[in-house]
Amino acid sequence: MTTMPSPLPVFEHRMVSYRRIWRGTVFSSFLLPVLFLLGMGISVGAYVNRAGELGVPYLDYIAPGLLASAALQVAIGESMWPVLGSFEWNRTYHAMKASPLRAQDLVGGELLYILVRVGMSAAGFLVVMTAFGTVHSWWGFTAVPVALLTAAAVAGPVMAYSASIKSDNMFALLYRFAVIPMTLFAGVFFPVDSMPLVARWIAYVSPLWHGVELCRAATLGWPLTLPAVAHVGYLALWALGGYALARSRFAKRLTG
């Protein structure tokens, strides 16, 4: 009996657990971003953008940004505790490593699961956005694949990070120095142009800004800062680099 090992059984493993816990994730990955969207968009929106500098209502402006940001949050969250836990706490990866599965199957399976989760919450979020009239372009649906690409861009590096640490205390560092600055300064809530040059560069190198740009172009029909291929290419580079890094960190952790 020789079956080629593949990422699918690793994905299946997550889905079997997910069937039990999905209700809890609806709140964190869908309802919370929606509450954020309405809270910020409507309440804060009443105070900012009074002269219409943004060209669109504030709700419409932040909606695509929050879509990309929510995708990032789900991807990062699922690349942290579940990955570290599978090495350290319930040793799921060690059990998998006793089967024909290889490091790339483990990383691939987790990535697949993350993309399914992000795809579901992004699609749901886009439906809410449409219901509130924030989607101005027929190209709006492309925000979902952009969310997936943004998720893939951060999931790989974060999985590699999780595979390299022993304790979840280290996640606080990642939040403090990467996730929170990215969320605040990557153009989700206000235009990057309004920041000093140094801060602007933080946005430019972060994958989130490229995701936000693409999402905003998709739902508002706005022109992009860079050619689409550059934004997509940059995210793809993160995704591929992150995948390769995660794969080598997984292999090292499992055989060390």
Place this chain on the structure above:
Amino acid sequence: MLDESLIHARGLVKRFGDLTAVDGIDVDVRAGEAFGFLGPNGAGKSSTMRMVGCVSAPSAGTLRILGLDPVRDGPQIRSRLGVCPQQDSLDPELTVTENITVYARYFGIPRRVARERAAELLEFVQLTERANDKVEPLSGGMKRRLTIARALVNEPELVLLDEPTTGLDPQARHLVWERLFRLKQRGVTLVLTTHYMDEAEQLCDRLVVMDRGKIVAEGSPRELIERYSTREVLELRFGEDALDNYTGKLVGIGERVEALPDRILLYTADGDAAAAAVHDRRLAPSSVLVRRSSLEDVFLHLTGRTLVED
């Protein structure tokens, strides 16, 4: 020669930095036998098992598993192995059955077949009643039996058991041994590590005694006892007294005297006769016990240390 051996190792070495965990061992495990690695913690047993399980690459030497190269053919070999690790790796969020069926999928086993095998295996390890329960509340013995069942789902040719009963209470241990004995009767090749000499005696047809990364003896439990120990052992305790005072006075009784921190062991063919001789010398031990020699005595003789140091 090579074809018959499921495990074939020559000069096998595993180093971690400056530490040499496995220091040039030769091992051959044949189909259908129950083979043991006996030794204290840190003897290199688990490192050897990890190399055999194709998760850790040898630092030097030759290793062939099922005639294949573990570094090059890892996935192919692992598809034919069953591994029961020392540390629990069951998924606490899944049910007992799911732990087997999900694991079966890692081996590419179709879902329907996985469900059938899970039911059979749970029957075999006497967990059918817990099939739909979560894993978390199961006792240590039940979890170990479930791990064994899980390791059998791909119908492995070779089953690796790393310390299969460590941490279990005596009753749970006997249940695990009994199941493993049944597996052995079915002709499944078992390879186990243990630091319990009774476990090695119960289960192993043949074993190697490991100490500090090296193999110090090899044979069946009976052969090893015959070769390295006497038929019986007389265990003497002398209350709180310093044992050094007594060892000299016991010379000439039995073949060999061994002083442990808490007791003196007299190796002899006839324990009762030796006990009488001790009595004749007007020594007054606080306790006297005659027992058969065990692998513990073999290990003590070979290394000067006891197996379980705690």
